Amino acid sequence: MQPFRFVHAADLHIDSPFKGLLKTDDAIAKRLHEATFEAYQNLIDLCINEHADFLVIAGDVYDGADRGVRAQLRFREGLTRLSDHGIPTFVVHGNHDPLEGWSGSIRLPALVHTFGAEPEWADVRSNDQVIARIQGASYPHREVRENIAITFAAPPPDDVFSIGLLHCNVGGDPAHDDYAPCTVDDLASIPIDYWALGHVHTRRTLREHRPTIAYPGNTQGRHPNEPGERGALVVDVDGTGRVELAFRPLDVVRWETIEVAIEGRFDLGELVDAVSEALDIARSDAGGRDLIVRVLMTGRGPLHKELGHGETLSEIAEELRRSFGRGRPFVWIERISDETRAEIDIDMLAGRDDFLGAILRRAGTARDEGDEREELRAALASVFNSRRFADVLDAPDDEELSRIIDEARWELASLFEGDA
Amino acid sequence: MYISRLNLDNFGPFNGDLIAPIPPGLTVVLGPNEAGKSALRAFIRVILFGFPTRAQSAWNDYYYAPHLGGEASGSLHLSMANGSSYSIHRSEGSKGGPVAVAGDMDGGGESLTRLLAGIDADLYQNVFSVGLTELQSFESLNRDEIRDRIYSAGMGLVNVSLPFVTKELDDRIGVFRKTRSGQLFDLEKKYSEANARLEDKRSELAGYEQLAGELAQLSGQLADLDSRIEDIRRLRNHNARVITLRPHWIRAGELQTRLDAVPERPGFPERGSERLEELLAEQGHLHEQISEGDVSDEMQRAEISALPVVEAFIEHEAKIARVVQQIGYYAEAARDIPGKTAEEREAARDIERARDELGPNWSEQRLREFKDASGAAVRLQESGETESLAKRSYETAVTDIDRAKAALNEATQAATHGENRLGSLTDVPSESGEALATRRDQLDRLQAALAEFGDLERFATGAGRHTTDVRPSTGRSLAVASALGLVGLGAAGWGLVAGELSGVLSGMITVGVAITLGYRSVTRQSDGDVSDVKIDAPGQRMNRVSHEIESLAHELGMTTPVPMRGVVEALSAMDRAVERRAEYERRVAELKELDNVVVTASNGVRMSEESSIVAADAHKEAVDQWNETLSSLALHTNLDMPRALTAVGNISTRQAELRLLDETRRRIAGMTQRNGQTDRALAEILNAASLPGFEPGDGLHALRDLEGRWNKHRDALAHRRNIEHASQSWNTERKALETRATTSGASLDELIGAAGFETVEEFRSAAAALSDKKQILNELRQLNIAQPELIGPDAPEIAKELDLMSPDALEAQAAGLEDQLTELDIERVDGLQRSGELKLRLQQLEAEEGISQLHATIDRLTEETRIAGRNWSVLTVARTLLDRTRDEFQESRQPALLGLASEHFRRMTLGRYSNVRAVLGENRFEVVMDDSIGKRPEQLSRGTAEQLFLALRFALVEEYCRNTESMPVLLDDVLVNFDPVRARAAAAAVIELSKRHQVIALTCHPDTVTMFQSAAKEAGIESPNVVDLSPGALNITGEADATGGEATSPKSTSELLETPRPRMQPLL
Structure with a gap:
């Protein structure tokens, strides 16, 4: 197996307001308004600087189904930079930005793969060789109460590293809406090597190895209940399929x-x-x-x-x-x-x-x-x-x-x- | 708490009046109409709770303008259950009038409020201060505020009352929840407005979508156009490609024709040519290996005969090895034997010389076996020393004779010299030295007496002057000594104080000096006194001295008067005579001593000569014994003791040398024997190998020659064996090679036969044809790679085109396609221009940031509303808890309250009514008759209703004071509407209440006083205190108080009882 590196991010909530704020002044309000954009730019810089082979985004790119044009353009701008560096991006949509949401007819770069509502596989290639396979599924609408994880298929029986990309609530975290509920056992029962999850805004690793199951948390805290550093995971996979995670703060x-x-x-x-x-x-x-x-x-x-x-x-x-x-x-x-x-x-x-x-x-x-x-x-x-x-x-x-x-x-x- | 004193300074009819002391139980205030009873009740009320303002309804009831004018004021004293007391003074003024509290706690209104335990004027007026007006109305009891206050009192809430908390909560809840103006509504309104604006923004996004749709449509059209242009370009490119493919297409045809001409060889083995050549090469290589191996083997075997192998050596291999091993020893022994032999001879000669030195009979055998060397040495030592000692004694005796003779000679010479020195002395006095010394002493005494006599003569003439000189000197010395003593003491004292040892010492020394001086002064004074005594007898002394002079002169044979000079000269002559006489006597003694020495020396000479004879005999005997000892040890007889001891001492050395000599002899014999054996073995080997023998003494050379032959033989033998082994290996390998050559030949035959040929040449010819075919195929493959269209899926179509269309026709078709492309490009540019316009508009919309800002506003409003909602929730829950608890108290505590009221009511109605109860679900009471019939208050007669309300108030008073300080109760003629029987019963109830609370009952009826007194008597308590407000009565008490009297006694009860009974008021 060829060693490779990818970046796992989730819950970007681009162009979302800061919640729970009672008072700001204009300058600070403007700064806060730009915060999610800047954190996203930091994510793009991270992928380029870390020479990532690809980027996965596990849902909630936008904060609402009425995602603003500006947010979409800024999103596309970042992905275009990654494409220019030959870094493909794989995206699923979550409860905040389901597939049925408004879209401004903004076409994303060719190296971006957005998963549909049904789980499907996408290959990641490097030098004409498949280095990883990603299976993902987006939310068709906001409230997905079914367990999507169990509909994921097992990967082909070869030694290619497999990644599951999903926006879900593992273990019924009461701090988040119970969308796409599933358990660690559900995920571990499918022979996928790494579950790249989104939805829970606090970084946590639910399982270290075989498979690795991780939430990177959101890229920018937007609420008093989201204190401390926020960012993404840099994931290194060695020749034996062994995974090593490193957190990188991106918040501004x-x-x-x-x-x-x-x-x-x-x-x-x-x-x-x-x-x-x-x-x-x-x-x-x-x-x-x-x-x-x-x-x-x-x-x-x-x-x-x-x-x-x-x-x-x-x-x-x-x-x-x-x-x-x-x-x-x-x-x-x-x-x-x-x-x-x-x-x-x-x-x-x-x-x-x-x-x-x-x-x-x-x-x-x-x-x-x-x-x-x-x-x-x-x-x-x-x-x-x-x-x-x-x-x-x-x-x-x-x-x-x-x-x-x-x-x-x-x-x-x-x-x-x-x-x- | 009770009122113990009232100072009515200036209030209504009162001016400077005092009522005191007032006891804690019942006090009845009796006064006719307009005597001031109501004014008194009002006075207590305003002092405790303040003067009403004119605007208040209470003004008419409680403000009594001073009859004498001026500002209303007064004070009352409160005594508390814990023994503390307070004086409360208030005067007329704004906000109830200024009030001052003095006592255990000083202060103003706040202090008073604390003292009254939260009771305000309203509660006081409706519960504790009851007149007919209040008694006749139940409403005054049923107001929520009063009820709450009662329960607050029962709750132990001292500083904060239930109504206050309720109002506070209601006020704060109102901030959030006031209809249409509360904070919650205001926030919700703003929230709705922001949401509406958000919807507007979303509508604007719909416009964006329309433009985006148009752009998407245009983009689609442009994409179609691009597609068409692409198709035509592709056609044009294809056309050009076909034209360029024509020559390659022709060449491919040619190659295919050649390929078809090559015959098929279906049975020809794959890689037949290569395999044929490989098998042929293999066969050649194998035969070559066999041939080369044979030649090599033959050459090596030929080498064997030339090798220097000695066959006999093979048979005697072990013996030769042993002999060769001896070469080193043999050579060393051959070299050592001559030296060792010479060494043996030298040693033997040394031993022989040593034996000769010992004595004539010392053989090697005797020397080896001699064992007692130390015993021999001891005997020699003893005998030798005896001889030496005897010899030294004899020699000493001879020497002593010479020394004695010399001493005698020396003594004789000294005696002769002494006689000569004695004879040389002249003028030796004849008197003995002792007699001369006596005479000289007499001369000394004479000289001293003559001198004293002269002094006595001079002293006798100057004695008065001497005394005068001495005394002043003594006085001064004493003065100086005293002064020094004082100074010394001072210095010593200062030293002690200052702690300086040096000061103390110097002070003490000074004192010592002073004492010495003083002592000397005193001594001197004493001496002066002695002088005075001596002066008194100089004549007697002179006489004695004179007699002494005469006596001495007589003894010396001198004439008197004796002159001092004569005496001196006589003394000098006497000294010389004494000296000569002493010298003479010393020389006489010396001569005597020398004579004694001569005698002693003469005796010594004689004794020495006798000793020498004895010593000569002893020496001769010792010499004989020595010679005998030498003979017994077989030693030479001329040996002295040191040489004899040395000879005997060397015996052990010679014995050791003899042992070494024996060892040397043994080694020489061993070497000679071993080399002999080697010589014999060597001779046998040489003989067996038919080699020439050797001369005696030439063994070593023969041995080394044999070693050289042996080594060469061994090398040659090893080489011969290697050759033999290699030859055997080659034979094995050769067989394998022959087998492989046979197999290879079979494979070759099989290959050729399988292809249907018989010879190698036929096979090779067929292989060459097939190789040519490969080259054609390779060229075709290269052509197809360079021009893939010739074999791709379009190849038949292209071939058809090339076959059917001429080159000119193809060129014409290409020109037509170029024209179509030009037209489509123009159409595409128009489309792009419109697309740019649409994108510009979209970008303007994209610059909008309204939605996220509105989201932020909505979120902020949500947060504010959430906080307001939460604060409201907390207050509302608090308010609800308050209501629930109050309800619970009403339900749980009212039975106790009603129980108390029932008791009082039953007592007042003499048991006609048994119970007072609350009607569930209704805010009212009812009473139960002894026949269990319930009645509402309005169904009762006026008197009975008043008794009910009085009973309820008594119960409230007790309930209120359950957890707080009791309050004084004022009753203003409340019994007037009761019939005499119930009035007495009510009086008994009042007496009962007065046991726990102070009661001040105001009445204008002396009968009422009597009634209370009777009730008290019946209850077994003291008769109530009575205060008479009749005109003039109070002045007495006021004056009493003014004089400082503590007890102000109103009219006595007996006096009151004697007053005429007042007229009974009619029943209402």
Whole structure:
């Protein structure tokens, strides 16, 4: 077998907005808007610089079925550069960019192979020799609930390295929609050497060898829940078919959440200093990339009351934004979330034989179990069941409801103890 | 908590009035109408909760303008259950009027609020301060706010009340959820608007699609055009190709014709020609190998006869090998034997000489066997030493005689010299030395007495002046000594203080000096005193000295007065006489000593001569013994002891030399024997091999000659054996070669026969023809590779064209195709121009970024809405939990409340009504009669209804204060509508309540006072405190307080009881 190298990427979400952002200014918004494009360009540069034999993209090239013309053109531009270097690209489409989505009649270069809805094989040639075979399948439409993996065929019985290219949810990751669900065993039962997967945005290797099963994660974090480095996998296959993975970061704007506890602090200035120190560390760790930071205030302490006053949090955020500037690379304080608690012993209060004790016990029970949870859920129905908010708000699931009840419990304790 | 004192500074009818002390139980305030009872109730209310403003409805009820004018004010004292107390002072003013709290906790309004445990004016007025107005209306009890406050009180919520929390939650929920203006709605509206704009953008994309469709269509047309142009170009190219193929096509035909002429040889073996040549070559090679091998074998075998092999050597191979091995030893022995023999002879001669040196009878045998060399040496040593000792004794005796004679001669000469020296002395005094010494002593004493006598004479004349000189000197010395002593002490003291040892030492030395000086001074003074004594007797001393002079002069035979000079001269003469006498006596003693020495020397000479005779005899005897010892050891008799000892000592050396000599002799014999054996073996070998023999002594040469022949024989023998082995191998190989040649010949015959030929030449001719055919085929293949169309799928068509169409016809067809191409190119350029216009427009649309920006906006709004929704959820859940808990409290705690109310109500109605209960699902109460019939409050008589509401209030008071400080209860003539029996029963209920809460009952009816007193008595508690508000009564207590008295006693109960019974108010 001839050794070769390829790049495995997925979930490019080109031209997609950053989600969960409450506030930006124009310059930063423009930068964020360009981030997915730049990460994609970094991917193309990576393929060329690493002398990859080919590139595989495991779905969600675009963020939506109404993929913009600009996104398509930029995508084509990158693939044309690869074609110019003789690097072929193999693409499947996922739930965000299914085959039925809008297409601007933009023809992709000849060295690009886009897989259809049915699994099919494509050969990768180098010097008139087949060095690998890729089998892939695209989503025909957004919601594919069937297990596509089991429809993949076994490769011909020769020693050519085989790759399965698929956008799917292995093992029912609850953080992602359960599209094309399958299991590691499903994938391992088919004699394919490497499963190049997409859909899960966090990099992970589900199986090291025989077969190797890997998610490279997305190329650019776009949400507070997508922190840290993002990029693609450089895959080396040696003459024996042995696989070696190397991750390469491609992101240009990085998300981080920093947590600062208020315990032991009595002065807002001291708290701001602590946040600044944490921001300095985060900026240093980002390796010259732009940084969007969500600051999480936690813990119990006397500052809880002050943080709850009027515009305190937004004023601190503005001060930090002013302090950290808006140059390049920038550090943008996206928001400051207050998860601090009053300095009260809520368990002691809940043990009291009075109204406050009763209400806290009731909240504690409802948080964990009991029929009253449903009564509280019903109390929220006026908004969450309203057609008016149906598109914009999701009714809280059990876990979220528990969090809401717990916060309500603290709110009541604070109010009754005059600490709100 | 209870009110312990009221200072009515300036309020309504009161001015400077004081009510104190007020006990924690029941206090009845009795006063006729307009005496100030309601003003008193209002006073307590405004002091605790503030003055109402004119705009408030409470103004009319609770503001009592001071009758004497000025600003209303006053204070009351609160005593708490824990023993602390507070004074609350308030005066009229804005916001309820300024209030001051003093006591265990000082402060203002906030402190007062904390003291009152969250009770506000409303709650106070409706639960704790009850008059007929409140009592006659159930509504005042049923308001949510009051109810919440009651439960808040029961909850132990001190600083924050349930209504406050409820309102706070409602306000904050309203921020999000207020209809049409809340944050949630606002965000949703913006979200919808952004979505609408997104849809618009998507419509714009549809326009793009139309243009893109047109472009795609045009692209299709252009693609068709390109396809047609391509077809014509392909046709044109084909035409040109056919024209160029014509000469190749003709050549291919020729080659094919030649190929067809070659006959077919179907049976001719494949690669027949090559195989034939290979077999022929193989046969030739095999025969050549056999021939060359035979020649080589023959030549080698011929070599054998010339080899120097000695056949006899083969038979005696082992013996020859042994003899040859002896060559080294043989040569060494032959070389060593002469030297060793000479050596043996020399040694034998040495031994012989040694034997001769010992004595005449020492043979080799005796020398070998002599064993006691050490014993012989001891005997020689002893005998020799005895002889030497005797000889030395004799020689010493002879020497002593000479030495004694010499000493005698020397002593005699010394004595003669001593006599001469004694005789040379002259003027030797005749007196002995001792007598001369006595006389000289007398002269000394005489000289001293003469000197003292002269001094005494001089002293006697100058004694007064001497005393005067001494005393001042002594005084000064003492003064100096004292001063030094002080200085020394000071220095020593300073040294101690300063810690300097040197200072201490110098101080002590100074003190020492001072003491010495002082002592000397004192001594000197004492001496002065002695001088004074001596001065007192100089005459006596002079007399004694004079007598002494005379006595000494007499003894010396001198005349008096004796002059000092005479004495001195006599002394000098005496000294010389003493000296000469001493010299004379010393020489006499020396001479005496020399005479003694002469005598002693003479005795010595005599004794030495006697000793020498004895020593000569002893020496002769020792010499005889020595000679005897030599003879016994067979040694030469002329040997002295050292030589005899040396000879005996060398015996062991000679014995060793003798052993070496024996060894040498043995080695010579061994070598001679072994070489002899070799000579014999050599002779046998030479004889067996018919080789010439050798002369004695020429053995080594013969041996080396044999070794040379032996070596050559061995090499030749090995070579002969190799040749024989090679010859055998060749015979084997030759057979194999012959077999292969036979097989090859058979294969050749088979090859030729198989092709149907008999000879090699026939076979070769056929092979040449086939080779020619191959060349033709190869040329055809090359032609086809260069012009593949000639054999490709189009070959028949091309052949047909070339066959049918002339070259001119083909040229004409090519010109027509060129014309068609020109027309199509023009059409294509037009299409491309339109395509460029369309792409330009599309690029303009492609520059739009609206969709992603709208997505960003929508996403931001979604996030904001999500956060708002979450915050709203938390508050709403909190509010719901609050409601649920309050409902639970109403259900779970009201039974206790209603139980208390039932108890009070039953007591007030003397058991006619047994129970008070809440109607489920309705916000009201009902009462149950003893016959279990339920009645709503409005169905009761006025008095009974008031008793019910009073009972409920009593229950509320107790419920409220369950977890907090109790509050004083004010009842303003609440019994007026009760019949006497129930009034007493109600009084008993009030007494019962007063056990746990302070109750201040206001009444204008003395009977009511009596009723309370009776009820107290029946309950077994102290009679209630009574305060009389009758005109003038309070002034007394106020004055008492003003004088500082603690106890202000209103009218006594007995006095009140004596007051006329007031008129009963009619029942309403």
